[in-house]
Amino acid sequence: MNNQPSGLMLAGVSKRFGATHALIDGHLHLRPGEVHTLLGENGSGKSTLVKILGGVHRSDAGSITLDGVPVNSRSPRAAMDLGIAVVFQEVLTAGNQSVLENVWLGSHGMFRRRLGRAGQRSITRDVLSRIAGEVPLDLPAGQLSLSERQSICIARALVRRPKVLILDESTASLDVKSRDLLFVELRRLKAEGTAILFISHRMDEVEEISDRVTVLRSGRSVSTVDRSDLSIDRLITDMTGNSGHDQTRRLPHDPGDIILRGTALRLSPASAPIDFELRAGEVVGLAGLEGHGQDQFIKRLAGVAAGPGSVDRILPEGDKGLTERNGDDLGVAYLPRERRGESLFESMSIRENFALPTLAKDRRGGLLDTRNTARRFEAFAQSLSLRFGAGQDAISTLSGGNQQKVLLARWLATDPKVLLLNDPTRGVDIGTKREIYAILHRLSAEGMSVVILSSEIDELVELVDRVLVFRDQAVFAQIDHSNLSTESIVAAYFGQKSEVHT
Amino acid sequence: MNRVLPLFHRWPFAFALLLALVLLVLNLIVSPSFLSPARLPGTLATLAPFVLVGFASTPSILAGGIDISVGPLATFINCLFVAVLLPAGLGSWHLAAPIILVVAAGIGALNGVLVAVVRLHPVVATTGMLFLLVGLSLTIAQNPVAAPDNWTEVLAGGIGFVPGAFLSIGVAGLIWFALRRTAFVSNLLATGESDISAYGSGVNIKVIRILAYTLGGLFAGIAGLALTAIVQSSQSSLAATYALLGLAAAVLGGTSLAGGRGGLLGALFGAVAIYLLQQLLTASGVAPSLIQFAYGAVLVVGVVLGATLLAPRLKRNAT
Amino acid sequence: APDSSAGAAPAQVSPAAAGTCGSVPTDAANDPNGLLADFPEEIAEGYNLYPYEIRKSAWAGYKSPKEGGFTAAIVGMPPASPFIASMSEAIRTSLQDNGVKIVGDFAPDDPSNVPLQLQQFNEALSLKPDVIIYTAIAPQPSVGLAKAAHDAGIPLVAAQIPIDSEFAVSVTRNTPLAVAQVTAGTVGALGGKGTVLRVEGIPGIPASTFANMGIDAVLKNCPEIKVAGSVTGFFQPATAQVEVQKFLATNPAGVDGVLQAGTMGVGIRNAFEESGMEVPPIADDGSSHGFSSWALANPDYPFFGTTTPSVRTGEAVVDVALRILKGDGPKINQIVQPSVIVSRENLATMADRSWNHNDLTDLAGAPEDYLPIDRLNEFFTQSDK
Amino acid sequence: MTLPRTQSPKAPAARATAWARFRARTIEVPALQILVVVALAAWLVITMPAIANPRSITSILVITSLLALAAMGQTLVVILGGLDLAAPGYILFGAFMAANVAGKLAVPSVVALLITVVVCGGIGALIGWICHRLTVQPLVVTLGIGAAITGATLFLADGDYSSAPPDALRSLASLRGTTFGLPFPPIILIVFLCGVGMWLFLNRTAAGRRFYATGINFRAARLARIRTSAVWTIVFAASGALAGVAGTFIASFGSGWSQTIGEPYLFSGLAAVLVGGSIFGSIRGSYTRTLLGALILTLLSTIIVSNGLTEAQSRIVFGVIILTVVSLYGRERHVRNRF
């Protein structure tokens, strides 16, 4: 026992999916009482590793031990029994079930309940209050915001008092406040000796919480770095295998004519009306804590949600009201937020997913010319440096970030004048993100206007001309380019207007 | 209305309950003797197979699947009992009841295995099973066989003042009630609504699914006994009548075909509503073709009303 | 229209010697108590092959306390076939013509919905009519109902589908005998040897079971008739056609004859014609306008069919009901009448050349051929009509 | 839109081997079904050499065509992710129109067909629209509407099941019928053309793609600016109209109808779709598959009939075939692969 290191040891772990080598010879040592971050590009195998630890997949080769005991979980249940609790990448809640049921989901036996109702309630209330504030326990989980649902998933892992806690991009769905609460809780758990494996694409988070960082590249673990040696540049180099992505903050920019106008938009009956003008070539950011109206607002701009007020596209030949259907004709494209639920057609191929709104371009004599689709797709695949097997493979074979790129391509292919992006880089690795930023910069320079809702503050600072910060279903503050900083946005999130111009 | 709607939201079966109550009143108006003690056991006995087939459809729907073979399973059990067990001298209740329930649950479990382990689409699996069961029923009881006097008559009549139907429906209800007190039903509902979530949280969804179909089979077995109680013969041709009835009862009772929402109470009220509707139309002397018409129309209106006006809308990203 | 004045007597279709192929077997009726001995020979012969036990009617000594102004409830079948539709209508009209008030008139929505019919029967009982006229979907569970009706003091008359109970008076044709007769004629026409195809009705319903009894009884004597195959036509000419065509596709040599459970003759005939084959002899129980007129147009075709006089069936049922109420005293519980056989001899008087060869209307025959009043009198102790 | 060509894509993470490609292809193309058809046909010919004559083949093809026609609408609905349980009702109505209206009342066949299409299509459209608009599951709505149509049709027919469709209709499905002088009935050509048309529609038109997309992910389809309400309305209308037309053909073929004429076609139609390998709400659903499924079932039941198996045994064989065939290629993904 003595010569066995404590904590979770992975040695030579590999996993293949058909022809895809998702994980090759993976090494990792997760010590008790540390926050160990796993970093890597989209599709580099992070979730695969997590799923192997979590009992979802079985590794093809290699060994895993927890405190010297081999881990060979055949199901999430088995992993759980070993003291490994995983918060998977998807937000996994059952919408009709109450918050309480959701938190304890899977903790019970097939028939036997592990704990009395009262005990469950008090523990749940306790845990949730530490990571999410007040959440009503008897409400159906489906009525909560995404961030709250993610908190439920995290609480589900915490109530099991795991030896090893794994968070796969859990912060991607959390709002800033909950994330900060989570970090406090993680530090506490760490002090109690819990081993924490943390995954995020957000460098600020990685810097803030990690004790050590392991980088995965194309399924291989390429390096493990201590906190003291941590540098973003080094990590990026490790992740991508080449250096040279330089950060470019957007320069101030002369906007063109007004091309989209929202008039007296009300996001809830009681809230203040919002007037909004978008100019050609402008990049506008939308920010706010989860559920404060920014999501509703971008949907109103896209015409996919209805409500009081009107959205008009300003065209040389006159104004046109935007509806759910006429977006393509008016050159307005909207990339929804929830990838699986709102964007993907999972059994369709990558190409078909890409081409869906632009099929008219491939029509020859009433029939589709699939070769033309393929040609158009190849062009986008190149410029977005998409990683994929073949265009006719199912889109579900792509990693989340690559799926996101296909979807971006889908909407760019409609030649939009106004591009509305609802959190487009959530779960996208930093290299890809930069590529996407570069594309958006270029396009806006060509005159395309972009409205981007982002839960990532750094992204806004880097990318946009001005930011609208939402609070209580209204625009609380508008921060222009010169005042744009992480601090100013966060301050506005929490209702402080000190250095904010309205 | 503002006070009423939330009630409907809270209890998915409320609409079927209301419909059943209205129909009950109408029935009493048309045929005042409808609930008289003399008729009650007979009425309940013909109601019981409806309710039980509705029960039998419910667990699989809650588990996110569907079982369209419960009606044929009930008729198969009827044929098995009358054409095989009774002639073989296995007809006494302490022999027949366990055999029948085990066979029925076993067939249900087979459905469950096909869905959960072989991973067939539930419609495919249970359609295949439907063909099998109809074929088996015809094989063991090609022609109707009259049953000699046997214990199932109790289910059609009664014990003392207790109508026999309370027994058959009651047993099924009790099983469910007992399960509700365990973690099983929570696990079942979560699996039905989002199997990914349940699986990722450590629920053994395979076993849950198999158990759900097993439970459906068990209820269908009880339905087969209740059916035998009234027809007292083997009736292989009844499969068609019951094939989709249970589904209609369950859905009318507010059980969502998307899984994870509903329960036996809904199937009970749904079945009662359908039964009372037939009874009402019959008692008011409507042409048989119009009985079918009205049954269809009420089903549609009920489901549409139940699913729209009254069901809660889950708000995504609620403010 | 058919000339109904002639051909009242059933045609002699079974010239073959008893016990040989092509003869109608003369199995004794199921009459353990010798009740049929009191009846004239020709009536007793009509019970040949009839499966249900002949019992003394439980209503033999019954007389309604009322003198007139009777009420009746009808529990019938849905009008899924022309026969049922027209018989039900005849029952209704006849009741009204005799001043009987119909207090309840029920039928389930589907011809297989047994539970609903049972439910409806209970509803009918609760109306306390003076008599219930009942066409059962499933005769077995009806045995209990008949008892319940008797306990309630309500006579039950079973129309068309007999009930095996002394508490009900069944008025029906002898289906096994009818099918045996046409089957015998058909295999006789084959000379007692050859291959035949069997077309079943709806497996599991009484009509099918009875038909099989009749066919089996005849084939027992036919060692040289080979059953080449069997398909299920569900009593529907359309379905029968599809199934027979499938059979013929794999048996291009065809068969020498077809034995069917009833009413599917036109479909079977069409299957042969469509397959480009000569139409073999088809036992046509429950014949139709279409088949009989086609047979008329093909004089060389050996035709054996039966008529089903729906209107008269309905009238006879009502007649029996009224006699019971008036205290005439039915002697036995099964009032059975052999069907009228249609063959070459009487075909011309029954069928009409002008009918469409695909017309599925039942060949009704002459009303007086079926349970005429003087014959009905024999079944009652007091028949002073 | 022009985008800069950045560096060439990094080495594809998923370079599928030839074998994986091949497997994917065999799942995409209904290869197994074709194999089963060939095997069954071979078996028939070997055990019953006499069957290899034009008339028998025509007969099998006509029966297949009727089944395929009845299952055509169901295929569309299955691709959309639902089930149309109203099919028996539509078929009954179509048969009623053929026999009682075109046959007995001597309404011209074209008019009768047109009425069938309008009535069944209209009812279907209503179902589609309601289910879409009010987001209710079509399963029970179609079940109810099916019962209502059946009831209404029987009410209209008033117990008259004795008429036969007119010769004009009967010649379309009659084995003795000819098509442009060729010795097979028009229905075979009609169903074949339907097959070609459906293939073109599903695989080679934008509308077909949008239709698939709606079935696969309804919410995403809306956000991709597909008029999902129109898709639903049209698909259910087509399902109704096609089943109605199938009903007229079925009655014409069998020269008559009855109350239960549609019922066998509900489950065997569904069986044809499933055995063909169409999957609910997936790109893997097509009419070609249904045609193959119908052919498999017809060949199978021909074998059953010719071997003298009973109705009971044929049901059992059907059940076993559905279960085995679908478990060979139609299995759902494991949860772990849907994460």
Ligand SMILES: Nc1ncnc2c1ncn2[C@@H]1O[C@H](COP(=O)(O)OP(=O)(O)OP(=O)(O)O)[C@@H](O)[C@H]1O
């Ligand atoms: N079930 C599966 N079947 C086939 N391929 C899979 C499966 N799961 C993952 N893959 C593939 O394995 C590779 C690694 O995927 P994984 O989800 O581990 O990436 P990741 O590092 O989590 O990426 P992201 O940051 O986008 O979440 C990808 O190429 C992905 O397409």
Ligand SMILES: Nc1ncnc2c1ncn2[C@@H]1O[C@H](COP(=O)(O)OP(=O)(O)OP(=O)(O)O)[C@@H](O)[C@H]1O
């Ligand atoms: N607004 C929302 N409402 C409900 N569920 C949502 C919403 N947004 C996201 N989800 C759910 O949360 C899941 C996680 O979404 P997310 O976009 O973070 O994907 P991801 O798995 O992190 O992507 P990647 O694999 O690229 O890292 C989604 O698949 C979706 O099911």
Ligand SMILES: [Mg+2]
């Ligand atoms: Mg991942």
Ligand SMILES: [Mg+2]
């Ligand atoms: Mg991600």
